[in-house]
Amino acid sequence: MNFIILFYHIEFIPFHHSYIMEFSRVIEKSRILTDLPELIPFSYDATRHRCIPSAVLRPVTKKEVVEILKIASKKRIPVVPRGAGTSLTGASVPVKGGIVIDLTLLSSIKWMDFESRCLAVEPGVVYDELNKELAKEGFYFPSEPGSGKVCTIGGMVATNATGIRGVKYGPIRDYVLSLEVILPNGEVLRVGSPSRTSSSGYALKDVFIGSEGTLGIFTEILLRVVPRPEFYATALVSFSSMEDACRDLASLMKEGIRLSVAEVLDSLTLETISMYTKLRFPKVKALLLLETDGWEEREVDKELRKALKICSNAIKVERSKYREKLWEARKAAFPSLAKYTPSLLTEDVAVPVSKLAELVKKIEEISASYKIRVATFGHAGEGILHPTFLLDEKNLKIARSAAAKLIDEAIKLGGTITGEHGIGIEKRDFMGMEHGRSLRYMKMLKNIFDPSGIMNPGKVC
Amino acid sequence: MNFIILFYHIEFIPFHHSYIMEFSRVIEKSRILTDLPELIPFSYDATRHRCIPSAVLRPVTKKEVVEILKIASKKRIPVVPRGAGTSLTGASVPVKGGIVIDLTLLSSIKWMDFESRCLAVEPGVVYDELNKELAKEGFYFPSEPGSGKVCTIGGMVATNATGIRGVKYGPIRDYVLSLEVILPNGEVLRVGSPSRTSSSGYALKDVFIGSEGTLGIFTEILLRVVPRPEFYATALVSFSSMEDACRDLASLMKEGIRLSVAEVLDSLTLETISMYTKLRFPKVKALLLLETDGWEEREVDKELRKALKICSNAIKVERSKYREKLWEARKAAFPSLAKYTPSLLTEDVAVPVSKLAELVKKIEEISASYKIRVATFGHAGEGILHPTFLLDEKNLKIARSAAAKLIDEAIKLGGTITGEHGIGIEKRDFMGMEHGRSLRYMKMLKNIFDPSGIMNPGKVC
Numbered sequence: 001m002n003f004i005i006l007f008y009h010i011e012f013i014p015f016h017h018s019y020i021m022e023f024s025r026v027i028e029k030s031r032i033l034t035d036l037p038e039l040i041p042f043s044y045d046a047t048r049h050r051c052i053p054s055a056v057l058r059p060v061t062k063k064e065v066v067e068i069l070k071i072a073s074k075k076r077i078p079v080v081p082r083g084a085g086t087s088l089t090g091a092s093v094p095v096k097g098g099i100v101i102d103l104t105l106l107s108s109i110k111w112m113d114f115e116s117r118c119l120a121v122e123p124g125v126v127y128d129e130l131n132k133e134l135a136k137e138g139f140y141f142p143s144e145p146g147s148g149k150v151c152t153i154g155g156m157v158a159t160n161a162t163g164i165r166g167v168k169y170g171p172i173r174d175y176v177l178s179l180e181v182i183l184p185n186g187e188v189l190r191v192g193s194p195s196r197t198s199s200s201g202y203a204l205k206d207v208f209i210g211s212e213g214t215l216g217i218f219t220e221i222l223l224r225v226v227p228r229p230e231f232y233a234t235a236l237v238s239f240s241s242m243e244d245a246c247r248d249l250a251s252l253m254k255e256g257i258r259l260s261v262a263e264v265l266d267s268l269t270l271e272t273i274s275m276y277t278k279l280r281f282p283k284v285k286a287l288l289l290l291e292t293d294g295w296e297e298r299e300v301d302k303e304l305r306k307a308l309k310i311c312s313n314a315i316k317v318e319r320s321k322y323r324e325k326l327w328e329a330r331k332a333a334f335p336s337l338a339k340y341t342p343s344l345l346t347e348d349v350a351v352p353v354s355k356l357a358e359l360v361k362k363i364e365e366i367s368a369s370y371k372i373r374v375a376t377f378g379h380a381g382e383g384i385l386h387p388t389f390l391l392d393e394k395n396l397k398i399a400r401s402a403a404a405k406l407i408d409e410a411i412k413l414g415g416t417i418t419g420e421h422g423i424g425i426e427k428r429d430f431m432g433m434e435h436g437r438s439l440r441y442m443k444m445l446k447n448i449f450d451p452s453g454i455m456n457p458g459k460v461c
Numbered sequence: 462m463n464f465i466i467l468f469y470h471i472e473f474i475p476f477h478h479s480y481i482m483e484f485s486r487v488i489e490k491s492r493i494l495t496d497l498p499e500l501i502p503f504s505y506d507a508t509r510h511r512c513i514p515s516a517v518l519r520p521v522t523k524k525e526v527v528e529i530l531k532i533a534s535k536k537r538i539p540v541v542p543r544g545a546g547t548s549l550t551g552a553s554v555p556v557k558g559g560i561v562i563d564l565t566l567l568s569s570i571k572w573m574d575f576e577s578r579c580l581a582v583e584p585g586v587v588y589d590e591l592n593k594e595l596a597k598e599g600f601y602f603p604s605e606p607g608s609g610k611v612c613t614i615g616g617m618v619a620t621n622a623t624g625i626r627g628v629k630y631g632p633i634r635d636y637v638l639s640l641e642v643i644l645p646n647g648e649v650l651r652v653g654s655p656s657r658t659s660s661s662g663y664a665l666k667d668v669f670i671g672s673e674g675t676l677g678i679f680t681e682i683l684l685r686v687v688p689r690p691e692f693y694a695t696a697l698v699s700f701s702s703m704e705d706a707c708r709d710l711a712s713l714m715k716e717g718i719r720l721s722v723a724e725v726l727d728s729l730t731l732e733t734i735s736m737y738t739k740l741r742f743p744k745v746k747a748l749l750l751l752e753t754d755g756w757e758e759r760e761v762d763k764e765l766r767k768a769l770k771i772c773s774n775a776i777k778v779e780r781s782k783y784r785e786k787l788w789e790a791r792k793a794a795f796p797s798l799a800k801y802t803p804s805l806l807t808e809d810v811a812v813p814v815s816k817l818a819e820l821v822k823k824i825e826e827i828s829a830s831y832k833i834r835v836a837t838f839g840h841a842g843e844g845i846l847h848p849t850f851l852l853d854e855k856n857l858k859i860a861r862s863a864a865a866k867l868i869d870e871a872i873k874l875g876g877t878i879t880g881e882h883g884i885g886i887e888k889r890d891f892m893g894m895e896h897g898r899s900l901r902y903m904k905m906l907k908n909i910f911d912p913s914g915i916m917n918p919g920k921v922c
Contacts, residue, residue, distance in 0.1 A: 115711035116813035116844065138717045160660040171658045173667075174635045189899050195811035195844045197632045198877035199621040199671050200895055201884060201922055202903045206634075206667030210660050227717035250576035256599045256688035258756070295719070295764075299757045350656035354576035383577065383656045416659035423662060434661055438650050442663045444909045448902060461662055 012036060012052040013097050019075065023057060026067035031058040031105070042100045045087040046334075047426060048343055053080065053094040058102045062182070062219040068101060069217065070186035078457050079184065081213035083123065083155030086147040088334075088346050089424025091159065091212045095458040101217065103154050109133060110220065117225050118177060118194060123154025123218045140228035142169030145420075146331040154218050159422035160210035164330065167381025168260040168293070169226070171420070173209050180220035181208055184450050194222055207445060212422050213456040215449040229260070229293035233304035234323040237314045238284040242266050242364070242376065244313035245286040246356035249380050252290075253353050257307045261291035261327075262381030269333050269377040269388075276336040279329035282316065288380070289330060291323065333377045334388070343391040345399045348427075349410035350384040350419030362409040363387045370402035384419035407433065423460045431461050473497060473513040474558050480536065484518060487528030492519040492566075503561045506548040507795075508887060509804055514541065514555040519563045523643070523680040529562060530678065531647035539918050540645065542674035544584065544616030547608040549795075549807050550885025552620065552673045556919040562678065564615055570594060571681065578686050579638060579655060584615025584679045601689035603630030606881075607792040615679050620883035621671035625791065628842025629721040629754070630687070632881070634670050641681035642669055645911050655683055668906060673883050674917040676910040690721070690754035694765035695784040698775045699745040703727050703825070703837065705774035706747040707817035710841050713751075714814050718768045722752035722788075723842030730794050730838040730849075737797040740790035743777065749841070750791060752784065794838045795849070804852040806860045809888075810871035811845040811880030823870040824848045831863035845880035868894065884921045892922050
């Protein structure tokens with residue numbers, strides 16, 4: 001990939017020796033990275049933004065996190081908490097320099113209590129790895145982000161992530177019971193409750209969910225899990241337009257069809273995936289990927305057949321026996337597009353499902369009027385689309401204007417500027433558009449937990 | 462019921478004429494109540510607490526709510542938002558006098574968009590009424606509080622209510638997409654998003670959910686709904702002890718059984734319900750009420766049969782064909798106990814399900830050592846128990862000590878002081894015990910939205 005570096009880029013400012021000395025009093029020196037080649041992997045995420053931190057600290061205990069934050073607070077050093085760095089918004093890029101706290105070494109599953117359908121993990125546990133453990137016991141942790149093979153639970157909680165099964169299982173917020181959070185001043189808070197539900201006071205837990213590392217650092221996460229389905233039925237439904245696909249999806253929702261996946265992909269996305277994976281998608285204008293899940297093969301199958309009958313706009317309906325390959329291919333949408341084009345600008349708007357057809361029409365209009373190619377795919381059942389602008393060296397500015405227009409249209413349709421990726425630096429300029437007067441209260445909230453503004457500065461609000 | 466009035470009771474302080482004049486400029490005079498007999502119905506909730514407000518205002522528009530709050534803010538008049546007044550914590554009792562804002566006239570379903578499985582209601586819509594409308598379209602709004610026949614959606618959101626179907630559907634928090642909130646200064650905020658999920662900034666919406674009217678007043682609530690199950694299978698499982706019942710429930714959870722209801726009731730609760738309703742429960746030490754739901758009769762039935770096989774401690778297993786009567790009887794637990802005894806003190810602790818058996822043992826020990834009768838029932842699948850202390854004129858102080866001991870034990874077991882009823886005035890003294898350092902941040906949060914402290918003063922924190 002040929003990166004276009006823009007907007008955010010600071011020079012590498014090495015720390016004064018005294019800073020390193022101070023940190024090395026609280027964390028083993030081998031886990032303090034300060035050499036440029038070691039720092040580069042921590043300078044980026046899945047966007048084009050690149051900034052090199054002054055140091056990377058890799059704690060292995062809660063106590064180390066506490067002590068690191070105390071020093072950072074005292075010295076007013078910017079702190080960027082980091083999981084796998086899969087963010088699509090620049091959220092894990094250290095745009096103001098300072099330190100990156102790499103949380104991937106805090107990666108143990110602390111306990112699992114299946115009688116309570118609850119478990120505790122450290123933030124660095126990888127999503128797919130957790131599910132491998134759970135599968136052994138017949139349980140499942142929703143809802144499968146595209147980056148599930150590598151992304152961490154901490155990062156998912158920090159962005160209120162969802163994924164391809166969100167239409168049935170919803171976002172991660174619904175599954176987080178409790179968090180241990182280290183505030184920038186080093187204070188340790190326990191928010192939420194290990195019990196399955198609580199009405200005890202203000203929902204601080206929910207304030208930290210989706211806070212993108214701007215309020216504190218998670219050191220323990222308690223999650224609710226659900227029984228793992230045993231059967232799946234999967235189909236590819238082809239359409240001659242994205243609008244048709246979205247209209248049929250709206251009908252499926254209205255008819256109460258119990259889908260566990262409802263993904264939409266346009267022709268450009270399909271072609272690109274076909275180029276870079278072994279899976280050959282049909283050459284059509286739009287595809288809905290539908291799946292039902294459950295514990296009775298007959299029922300799962302019956303529900304899917306019911307769904308397919310409702311798809312009155314479909315031009316072709318095809319049952320798939322290769323669901324695992326299919327979902328792997330679907331998750332390859334973003335990486336395939338990234339290989340295909342010098343660079344990308346991925347959006348993440350969400351609207352009520354009844355408005356999706358209007359939104360895809362707007363996307364096509366924007367693509368035509370700004371003369372920029374857009375590949376659109378997303379978790380349509382949750383109303384989320386990822387219109388991805390294909391960039392070359394020349395059209396980034398145009399793409400930015402086109403994306404702004406798209407966001408404006410999504411908000412007009414009652415939507416949000418980010419369905420699942422979060423704000424980071426990419427969406428920050430649009431916060432006022434979506435939230436209006438509420439933004440002022442978000443800023444006050446930030447100030448409660450991080451009064452000196454060291455936590456992931458330049459992100460969210 | 463013979464009320465024991467205690468702890469909170471202020472004299473009726475009529476407003477100065479000028480206050481009434483000022484309110485009558487923004488709300489029709491017929492909807493301002495100031496005569497003592499009219500005020501009495503707004504002086505209480507389902508607890509023993511009684512305090513008479515100076516006036517009750519009954520707005521019918523958002524604009525009226527805004528203008529009322531502006532006046533209250535200017536004059537520093539305490540404001541208590543009120544739905545159906547079914548609170549079990551004193552949350553809707555005007556303990557500092559001032560005005561009660563009765564929101565039951567704001568009771569329209571504004572729109573329903575089934576393509577997006579989303580709808581908008583005013584706060585005064587009654588839970589069961591909403592579900593009647595939804596049933597016509599094949600949808601359902603979870604999760605059935607005991608007071609569902611009368612309680613309002615606004616009150617449910619204000620307490621993060623759950624109910625008998627929480628074990629499958631979770632608390633109301635998971636279903637609230639967006640809120641229109643009027644802050645005490647009259648500012649109108651839109652928090653959350655009409656799209657099914659969003660990762661846009663800090664979760665202000667979730668701060669308002671469960672805030673018990675202490676931060677602002679909801680004037681519109683957007684909710685997610687789910688397809689309505691078509692089949693149910695129901696059973697009564699008898700045990701010779703509450704501990705046995707809770708141990709078997711923990712096994713059901715561990716085995717991944719997909720229950721839609723898992724309620725537990727002890728012998729005293731069962732006897733009392735049998736006295737005041739037409740339903741005769743078996744005369745046993747403990748009963749688990751189990752239900753499965755779904756869309757295939759065979760599967761729903763199969764899952765319940767699987768559940769019953771796992772109940773190895775059961776002394777009797779009985780399938781029920783009269784589920785509606787059964788759930789009506791279950792919901793009559795609290796009202797029956799209220800008829801049976803001069804007064805009640807109802808607790809609402811929740812613990813991880815694996816700890817329920819230990820908790821019921823502690824309850825029995827507390828009952829014995831404090832020499833006070835306790836009737837225990839609750840949404841065991843969610844880990845929620847409502848140990849209810851039976852009061853007479855003499856034992857309130859003992860009951861308070863016993864309840865404090867119970868709360869202490871629940872917290873030691875990793876639990877919460879309130880699973881679903883909220884804090885109100887009843888649980889306020891225990892907030893520090895559960896939340897420790899977090900309580901300070903909750904107070905700062907309150908101060909952001911209600912700096913002059915007029916919103917439901919004396920509640921939550």
